[in-house]
Amino acid sequence: MSFNAIDSSSLGVTSDNEDSDGLLIPLPARLIIVANFLPLHAVRNHTSGEWHFEWDEDSLLLQMKDGFPSKTEIIYVGSLKVDINVEEQEELSQMLLEEFRCVATFLCSHLQRSFYNGFCKRHLWPLLHYMLPISSGQSQIFDQTLFRTYISANRIFADKVMEAMNSDEDYVWIHDYHLMLLPTLLRKRLTHIKLGFFLHSPFPSSEIYKVLPVRDQLLKGLLNADLIGFQTFEYARHFLSCCNRLLGLDYRFKQGYIVIDYLGRIVTINIAPVGIHISRLERILNCPSTLAKIQEIEQGFKGKTIFLGVDDMDIFKGISMKLLAFEVLLQRNDRLRGKIVLIQIANPPRTMGKNVMETKMEVISLVKGINDVYGSPGYTPVVFIDYSISPHEKIAYYVMADCCIINALRDGMNLVPYEYVVCRQGTEEMDRHCLIHEVPKRTSTLILSEFIGCSPSLSGAIRVNPWSIQDVADGLSRASWMSAHERQLHHQKHYRYISSHDVAFWTRGFSKELERACKVNANQIYHRLGISLSFRVVSLSPNFRKLSISEVVSIYKRTTNRAIFLDYDGTIIPVSSANKVPSTALVSILNDLCANPGNTVFIISGRGRTTLDEWFCSCTNLGIVSEHGYFIRWTKDSSWESSPPFGINFKWKNTVELVMKSYTEATDGAYIESKESALVWNHQYADVEFGSCQAKELSNHLQSLLIDAPVLVHRGQNIVEVKPQGVAKGMAVEKILKQLSANGKLLDLIICIGDDRSDKNMFRSLNDAVARPSLAAPPEVFACTVGQKPSSAKYYIEDTDEVLELLSAIVETQNGSVPNE
Numbered sequence: 001m002s003f004n005a006i007d008s009s010s011l012g013v014t015s016d017n018e019d020s021d022g023l024l025i026p027l028p029a030r031l032i033i034v035a036n037f038l039p040l041h042a043v044r045n046h047t048s049g050e051w052h053f054e055w056d057e058d059s060l061l062l063q064m065k066d067g068f069p070s071k072t073e074i075i076y077v078g079s080l081k082v083d084i085n086v087e088e089q090e091e092l093s094q095m096l097l098e099e100f101r102c103v104a105t106f107l108c109s110h111l112q113r114s115f116y117n118g119f120c121k122r123h124l125w126p127l128l129h130y131m132l133p134i135s136s137g138q139s140q141i142f143d144q145t146l147f148r149t150y151i152s153a154n155r156i157f158a159d160k161v162m163e164a165m166n167s168d169e170d171y172v173w174i175h176d177y178h179l180m181l182l183p184t185l186l187r188k189r190l191t192h193i194k195l196g197f198f199l200h201s202p203f204p205s206s207e208i209y210k211v212l213p214v215r216d217q218l219l220k221g222l223l224n225a226d227l228i229g230f231q232t233f234e235y236a237r238h239f240l241s242c243c244n245r246l247l248g249l250d251y252r253f254k255q256g257y258i259v260i261d262y263l264g265r266i267v268t269i270n271i272a273p274v275g276i277h278i279s280r281l282e283r284i285l286n287c288p289s290t291l292a293k294i295q296e297i298e299q300g301f302k303g304k305t306i307f308l309g310v311d312d313m314d315i316f317k318g319i320s321m322k323l324l325a326f327e328v329l330l331q332r333n334d335r336l337r338g339k340i341v342l343i344q345i346a347n348p349p350r351t352m353g354k355n356v357m358e359t360k361m362e363v364i365s366l367v368k369g370i371n372d373v374y375g376s377p378g379y380t381p382v383v384f385i386d387y388s389i390s391p392h393e394k395i396a397y398y399v400m401a402d403c404c405i406i407n408a409l410r411d412g413m414n415l416v417p418y419e420y421v422v423c424r425q426g427t428e429e430m431d432r433h434c435l436i437h438e439v440p441k442r443t444s445t446l447i448l449s450e451f452i453g454c455s456p457s458l459s460g461a462i463r464v465n466p467w468s469i470q471d472v473a474d475g476l477s478r479a480s481w482m483s484a485h486e487r488q489l490h491h492q493k494h495y496r497y498i499s500s501h502d503v504a505f506w507t508r509g510f511s512k513e514l515e516r517a518c519k520v521n522a523n524q525i526y527h528r529l530g531i532s533l534s535f536r537v538v539s540l541s542p543n544f545r546k547l548s549i550s551e552v553v554s555i556y557k558r559t560t561n562r563a564i565f566l567d568y569d570g571t572i573i574p575v576s577s578a579n580k581v582p583s584t585a586l587v588s589i590l591n592d593l594c595a596n597p598g599n600t601v602f603i604i605s606g607r608g609r610t611t612l613d614e615w616f617c618s619c620t621n622l623g624i625v626s627e628h629g630y631f632i633r634w635t636k637d638s639s640w641e642s643s644p645p646f647g648i649n650f651k652w653k654n655t656v657e658l659v660m661k662s663y664t665e666a667t668d669g670a671y672i673e674s675k676e677s678a679l680v681w682n683h684q685y686a687d688v689e690f691g692s693c694q695a696k697e698l699s700n701h702l703q704s705l706l707i708d709a710p711v712l713v714h715r716g717q718n719i720v721e722v723k724p725q726g727v728a729k730g731m732a733v734e735k736i737l738k739q740l741s742a743n744g745k746l747l748d749l750i751i752c753i754g755d756d757r758s759d760k761n762m763f764r765s766l767n768d769a770v771a772r773p774s775l776a777a778p779p780e781v782f783a784c785t786v787g788q789k790p791s792s793a794k795y796y797i798e799d800t801d802e803v804l805e806l807l808s809a810i811v812e813t814q815n816g817s818v819p820n821e
Contacts, residue, residue: 028171028194028511030073032164034157034182035061035175036116038078038102051084051092053100058391060503061175063277067507075164076102077157083109103164105156114149116178117351122146123212124177128201129316129410130208142213151181151533158185168192171514174225176200181217181533183224188535191526196514197222198229200274201412202453206241215246217533223249223262224536227517229270229510231413231453236269245688264539264790265524268517272510273457275502276418284395286429293396301400305340305480308401310394310416311408313346313363313386315355318407318449318466323366323382325407325472329480330374330381332473336480338379342405343397346386360386398423399430403445403479406452407466413453417446417461421494443487444494447475457497460490529788538788547784547795549806552751553813555780559749560598563740565733565762566803567754568605568612571786574800575755582615589804592811594621600740604729604754604762608675609633609640629732630677630724642677643727643735652709653679656722659701667694678723695720717756729754730765737766747779753803754793755786763792 039059043052055062065074084092089106096102107115123142126133133141157179161172171194174182183195209215219242222228230236236258243249243260251260251269258269284290307326311317326342346363349356367384374381398404404420424444446461448454455463464475526537527544556562566572573580582590593601602623605612609626613633616622620636632641657672660681664670669686672679681698683691699715702722706713714721733752740747752766763783785791786799797803 028068028072028515030075030166030170031068031511032075032077032161032170032172033061033064033175034077034161034172034179036078036120036178037081038076038096038100038104040080040096040100040102042080042082044082051088053096055100057280060274063280063503064507066277066502066504067511074101076100077105077160077164078102079105079107079112083112103160105153105160107153107156111149111153111156114146115153118143119146119150120178121351121353124180125201127208127212128177128204130202130204131316131410132208132211144213147214154179154181154185157182158189161186162189165190168194170194171511171518172196173198173510173514181221184221184533184535187224187537188528191528191537192522194514194518195225196227196229196510196517197225198272198510199235200231202410203230203235203238203242205238206245209238209242210246215242219243219247220536221533223247223260223267225267226265226521227268227270227510227514229272229513231271231273232456233271235453236271240269241689244692248688250692263536265526265537266517266520268513268520270510270513272506272513273453273501274413274415275504275506276415276422276498277503278422278499281395281419281422282427284391285399285423285427287392289390290392290396290399291430291433293393294399297396297400301341303339305403306397306401307340307342307403307405307476307479308397308420309342309344309405310397310420311344311346311406313349313356313360315359316409316411318409319344319346319363320359320366321409321466321469321472322405322407323363323370324469325476326382327366327370327374328469328473329476330370333477333480337374337381338376340480341379341381341383343383343401344385345389345394345397346384348386348388395419395423399426403447403476405447405472405476405479407447407449407464407472408452409449409466411449411452415454417448417454417458417494418498420444420446421491421498424491425495442491442495443484444491445479445482445487446490446494447472447479457501458494460493527788539790543794544791545795547782547797547806549802549809552782552806553809555749556810557813559780561745561747562599562749562751563737563747564593564599564601565604565736565750565752565754565766566602567729567756567759567762568603568607570755570800571753572800572803572807586804587616587618589807589811590616590619590622592815593807594619596814600736600745602736604629604732623736625729625732625736627675627677628723628727629729630675630727632732632735643731650677652706652711652722655705656702659705660698660720663694663698667691670694677727678721680722681720682718684718691718728761728765729759730761730763733762734765746777748777750779750781751784752782752793753784753786753797759785760792767792 039056039062041054041056044050045052061076068074084106093104096104123146168190172186174195174197176199183197186193186195203209212218223243228239230239240251240258240260243251249260249262251258260267260269309319309322311319313319322344330337364384367382370382371380398420401420404417406414406416408414421444425442446458448458448461448463449466450463451466455461462475462478465471524539525542526539528535529538530536569575569580572586573582590601593599600623601621602625603612603616604625606628607626609624609631612624612626616624617636623635624633625631630642632643633639656679657674660672660679663681664672667683667686667690670681670683670691673682681695683695686694695715698720699713702713702720706722710725711722712725712727714723737747750766752762754762763785766781766783782795783793784795784797785793786797786803788796797806
């Protein structure tokens with residue numbers, strides 16, 4: 001076998017890691033870059049049977065090396081673009097690793113077709129480009145079998161990444177939509193793996209993305225990365241909206257970064273437009289073959305204004321719309337006929353589906369129609385190049401084009417405009433040859449679709465709506481008459497941006513953000529939850545563990561004075577339960593607990609006292625804390641106490657209610673819950689994003705309005721609550737513990753169970769209270785949250801059924817029975 005590797009210096013790889021200001025940037029010492037395909041060309045010699053490999057200089061993955069110091073070890077993981085016989089794979093694997101630092105996945109041909117041409121191209125790629133399955137045709141129906149092949153392929157990639165890793169200090173950078181499940185599969189194998197993911201394609205709005213049947217699995221897959229990168233803020237915003245609407249996750253801005261709190265981990269969102277490799281383009285510009293082609297084009301189109309389009313042949317590149325717009329320009333401008341020409345280069349499609357073939361036939365028909373009507377001897381209005389051309393030829397066309405038009409209907413970044421501007425800038429070598437005498441150098445004109453990623457970065461471009469033929473035609477007309485001075489000003493502005501935001505700049509920026517994002521999560525203690533694609537890690541305290549019922553029962557038997565605090569909704573009654581009234585069995589358990597004179601049992605809830613009093617009217621010795629601690633009643637026969645005491649002025653409620661009503665009227669699905677001590681604006685049934693925005697605005701409105709009032713404006717999960725200051729479950733627990741101590745009841749066991757945010761305050765207050773040095777013998781404390789999630793409690797219990805199991809076990813113990821283990 002023989003190999004051919006390019007010299008890394010030909011790509012301009014630097015030997016340091018300094019940014020433009022000369023400041024050292026900490027970059028990974030060892031990086032594993034993972035993508036669908038390796039940056040390699042592979043060709044088999046049919047005579048000898050030997051494989052020849054060489055670097056693919058056009059590959060972004062290879063060009064990324066410019067952004068790393070030479071001492072950084074880079075390993076590539078991906079597939080080859082050719083099928084390799086099974087018996088050859090082991091030998092080639094060793095050779096590729098030694099000679100190219102590449103780890104090949106070797107997907108079998110059937111899996112590769114089903115994974116790439118099937119799920120990726122049939123389902124993911126159209127959806128990410130905003131295309132909905134609008135018919136029930138066989139190709140439009142979601143194929144679960146194809147998704148299983150997507151999972152299988154991602155698992156093979158995960159196996160290869162783990163083979164390539166040397167230690168936990170290695171960084172992994174995953175590229176594009178082919179591998180959206182890979183972060184989950186890798187996180188499952190190595191909890192603290194350092195993971196970055198960059199999506200090169202667009203990301204659609206939530207209204208489009210949510211039609212995907214496996215939407216949650218893919219979102220959660222990405223969220224297992226430490227850093228997720230997008231080309232534009234628009235794509236990032238759509239992703240954040242999907243996380244909010246589909247998974248209930250909020251995002252926030254933190255010191256200039258966008259972050260998502262996902263199960264205690266911080267996932268950072270990065271907006272980083274990709275750049276190009278300028279030195280490689282300049283190298284090709286200086287080649288004799290390029291210079292010769294430039295002379296040929298100059299002679300062939302002498303005296304004509306050249307419009308250039310360079311697009312892949314697919315349904316989203318808008319080639320047909322461009323041709324129709326060019327036809328309109330010729331129709332309404334007689335003076336331009338014979339003076340302008342559109343050269344359309346159509347890169348060969350990556351896959352040949354029905355849509356691609358139909359698009360190609362349509363383009364060919366339009367080209368023929370325009371040339372038949374407006375062409376003449378010696379003048380062809382549209383030159384259509386639908387075959388593969390060399391980089392030298394393509395760059396020669398860039399150099400000679402007066403205007404480059406990219407009017408894709410939807411695209412990720414699209415670096416063609418960047419390449420065009422750099423080629424129009426030229427090089428000193430070209431200047432010495434003085435090849436371009438009549439075409440003004442260092443000027444360029446761009447016509448760009450509003451729906452491509454590079455459009456926001458190139459502010460001097462003529463932006464058009466590609467769906468409007470008239471708009472595109474107007475853009476072509478404007479470019480035709482633009483002055484040389486204006487073209488020069490736009491060119492200078494664009495070249496400054498492109499030359500300072502090249503591929504090395506992008507690589508360094510993302511790598512630096514990846515290292516920072518990983519450091520944020522580095523010291524977390526993770527618990528592994530779920531199986532398969534439901535796997536996730538939860539950041540929890542190192543002492544956080546599952547509550548042992550047998551341990552609690554054993555300690556309960558050894559103690560005499562106990563306090564038991566129970567939240568209601570989500571703790572002893574499931575959140576999903578339509579009937580919130582306590583069952584007969586639950587009431588019986590509570591009565592049995594209260595019957596023991598050594599027990600002090602309290603229900604601590606946010607509900608109103610009237611409702612709780614009615615529900616637990618048969619529980620004579622049960623204590624009740626209502627409205628998150630405002631009202632406290634020790635037993636059924638005792639009076640209600642309040643904190644602050646009765647007689648507080650509630651005049652503020654009238655003002656707050658008026659404000660809340662105005663927001664309720666403006667927010668469909670929102671409602672007001674009126675309590676004796678508080679008012680709650682609830683938006684759980686409103687649109688997720690609009691409700692959240694309204695809640696934020698309402699909270700700010702009320703805080704400014706009530707700045708001098710003795711109240712607290714609290715924004716919680718789907719609510720905005722206004723209540724008197726000094727009211728919280730934690731303060732109620734502290735008050736109860738102080739009263740028990742004052743009465744001479746020294747507790748030796750405290751059990752406290754809750755499930756939501758308001759209970760965190762209760763757990764913290766409980767921990768603070770028992771840690772005070774005034775207690776001669778601190779009691780045993782079991783602060784327990786329902787469900788495995790980040791919490792101030794030290795224990796967790798699975799669900800409400802297990803809470804009732806615990807309480808039943810305690811009751812059986814005090815009644816003389818032996819509880820089930």
